[in-house]
Amino acid sequence: xxxxxxxxxxxxxxxxxxxxxxxxxxxxxxxxxxxxxxxxxxxxxxxxxxxxxxxxxxxxxxxxxxxxxxxxxxxxxxxxxxxxxxxxxxxxxxxxxxxxxxxxxxxxxxxxxxxxxxxxxxxxxxxxxxxxxxxxxxxxxxxxxxxxxxxxxxxxxxxxxxxxxxxxxxxxxxxxxxxx
Amino acid sequence: xxxxxxxxxxxxxxxxxxxxxxxxxxxxxxxxxxxxxxxxxxxxxxxxxxxxxxxxxxxxxxxxxxxxxxxxxxxxxxxxxxxxxxxxxxxxxxxxxxxxxxxxxxxxxxxxxxxxxxxxxxxxxxxxxxxxxxxxxxxxxxxxxxxxxxxxxxxxxxxxxxxxxxxxxxxxxxxxxxxxxxxxxxxxxx
Numbered sequence: 001x002x003x004x005x006x007x008x009x010x011x012x013x014x015x016x017x018x019x020x021x022x023x024x025x026x027x028x029x030x031x032x033x034x035x036x037x038x039x040x041x042x043x044x045x046x047x048x049x050x051x052x053x054x055x056x057x058x059x060x061x062x063x064x065x066x067x068x069x070x071x072x073x074x075x076x077x078x079x080x081x082x083x084x085x086x087x088x089x090x091x092x093x094x095x096x097x098x099x100x101x102x103x104x105x106x107x108x109x110x111x112x113x114x115x116x117x118x119x120x121x122x123x124x125x126x127x128x129x130x131x132x133x134x135x136x137x138x139x140x141x142x143x144x145x146x147x148x149x150x151x152x153x154x155x156x157x158x159x160x161x162x163x164x165x166x167x168x169x170x171x172x173x174x175x176x177x178x179x180x
Numbered sequence: 181x182x183x184x185x186x187x188x189x190x191x192x193x194x195x196x197x198x199x200x201x202x203x204x205x206x207x208x209x210x211x212x213x214x215x216x217x218x219x220x221x222x223x224x225x226x227x228x229x230x231x232x233x234x235x236x237x238x239x240x241x242x243x244x245x246x247x248x249x250x251x252x253x254x255x256x257x258x259x260x261x262x263x264x265x266x267x268x269x270x271x272x273x274x275x276x277x278x279x280x281x282x283x284x285x286x287x288x289x290x291x292x293x294x295x296x297x298x299x300x301x302x303x304x305x306x307x308x309x310x311x312x313x314x315x316x317x318x319x320x321x322x323x324x325x326x327x328x329x330x331x332x333x334x335x336x337x338x339x340x341x342x343x344x345x346x347x348x349x350x351x352x353x354x355x356x357x358x359x360x361x362x363x364x365x366x367x368x369x370x
Contacts, residue, residue, distance in 0.1 A: 038351065112264035115263075140268050
């Protein structure tokens with residue numbers, strides 16, 4: 001379950017791939033739902049699902065961050081160049097930061113009028129309060145463009161992994177798949 | 181010569197009409213005015229909202245109602261339906277498109293006195309960048325001195341527009357194609 005100096009533990013690996021699937025799904029759902037017609041049966045369900053998954057994912061990301069902090073991290077492969085190590089490190093930081101940033105901006109859209117956010121009709125996250133004028137618009141724009149940026153970063157991140165796998169033929173990708 | 185005289189008389193009388201008509205400023209500061217709207221929801225109920233920010237002025241002479249001029253400017257970014265997510269939608273490209281059209285405007289072209297304080301106001305509404313004539317059925321509520329040394333007059337009115345006429349794309353269904361306006365305007369004489 002735990003990481004070692006050479007390998008990621010299965011928990012870190014699972015958290016990584018669950019995050020990947022969730023991020024891509026949330027982006028696709030968000031991108032699709034904003035153009036739904038008023039009489040589409042998904043018109044209300046889509047956003048409700050997007051918010052419920054988003055809040056749940058926030059809790060998962062908190063756990064993931066905690067798990068990352070209390071664990072030892074596998075060292076970079078010795079075949080990686082210094083610049084690759086730096087770029088990889090900065091990319092991971094940026095991905096984490098953007099994910100939390102998008103979550104915050106999303107929260108600020110739905111809670112701009114003091115309404116809470118219902119999560120799977122199971123519990124409700126209360127609103128704090130409105131911070132700025134036209135908060136729903138500002139937060140909406142930020143949420144949208146931060147999400148586009150994240151998807152762009154994810155593509156870079158995945159391309160880098162594929163580059164290591166197919167061109168450098170090292171273990172960067174297989175290590176995250178749990179393959180020895 | 182007769183024509184000139186006639187012209188001068190006409191000019192003088194129209195000038196005196198202007199001079200007699202008092203100028204009023206819509207009491208936006210004291211919020212004794214509101215621009216409310218309602219749209220049917222699915223044909224089952226009414227959804228109401230309003231524009232929180234607007235200003236306006238009008239001239240009004242009870243003895244010469246047809247000389248009334250009205251101008252109202254609405255800040256469309258202030259649309260408020262008591263639901264932030266919906267307001268975000270209303271301000272977006274499906275409805276008001278506030279990034280391009282942050283203001284709406286109404287300028288009267290004619291005011292007809294129907295007697296018994298009933299008025300028909302026609303004028304041009306510019307909304308979402310499109311100008312169209314609309315009709316407001318209005319009535320005067322009352323006028324007189326206020327307790328603080330001012331003079332006020334107030335009106336109510338209703339009007340309706342079809343959203344498509346103003347290039348608003350969103351289709352809310354057949355029962356919801358129209359927006360009804362419910363207007364309450366109090367003016368303070370200047």
